[in-house]
Amino acid sequence: MMVLHALHDFTLRYSNFPLIPLNVAQDIVLLGFAWVLLRGMRRSETDDVGSAVAHPVNI
Numbered sequence: 001m002m003v004l005h006a007l008h009d010f011t012l013r014y015s016n017f018p019l020i021p022l023n024v025a026q027d028i029v030l031l032g033f034a035w036v037l038l039r040g041m042r043r044s045e046t047d048d049v050g051s052a053v054a055h056p057v058n059i
Helices: 002-014 019-054
Strands: none
Touching: 002 019
16 A cells, blocks of 8 residues: 555655546555555455354364
């Protein structure tokens, strides 16, 4: 994630593209990447809960 932020700052500073459209495009990329990360975290939490219910521990 830090690499994406660094790339964002670098391209805003040193590119000849218009600043506002470039900033919007890169923010959308960061939003999509964060959504994928959060979706993966949510899926792993539900998998953990489901496996605990499906396989109870006998004491």
